[in-house]
Amino acid sequence: MTMKKEAGKNLLIVYREGGIHINGEKHEDPTFKPEWSYCNDKREGLRKCNRGNHVFFHTTKVDTKSGEKQRYIKAYFVVKDMGLGEQIVPKYKIKGDASHAKHIPNHYVIVGDEKLSKELKGLGLKFDRALAEKLTFDPPKKIKFGITNKDGRRLSDLECISSATRKIRALSDDDVKVLFGEIDRQGLR
DSSP states (O other), rough: OOOOOOOOOOOEOOOOTEEEEEEEEEEOSSSSSSSSSSEEEEEHHHHTHHHHHEEEEEEEETTTTTTTTEEEEEEEEEEEEEEEEEHHHHTOOOOGGGGGGGSSSTOOEEEEEETOOOOOOOTTTEHHHHHHHTTOTTOOOOOSOOOOTTSSSSSHHEEEEEETTTTTTTEOHHHHHHHHHHHHTTTTO
């Protein structure tokens, strides 16, 4: 099953698993099941995508085998709809943490198609240097490795990936093919 893709960009978005605290309340965003929603006050990033685009979510987790922190792509949405929270939240009866967006001016919400969006199995797809070097992004700007900070310390691969993907990044159609190829090769759907 596929969805007609409209003009727009595929996105890669970082999130903090376990949520963040806003005004003393726990806020988990994105919501993967059952409503597949995500909101952000930085509309310019989310406004790049459109219906049918893919939005991949990545986070830092502890690798169960090595005990080290690693980046993982945990889920993806196939965008069903998007817009200002005041319109999207009531339209889809969003009850998860994106529901607060209906009360905040300029909060933008994307909704994933519940049949096409997936949370990946296990920890998800490891987002390491090998995978990062296959991605070109849109516009093309590969992640740089071997960076030395202002104190002369060489940054780890994880730090380079984290720094380069702190903001929403647009993915090319070829990047989406690479990600799905790896997801399928590793049986993560």
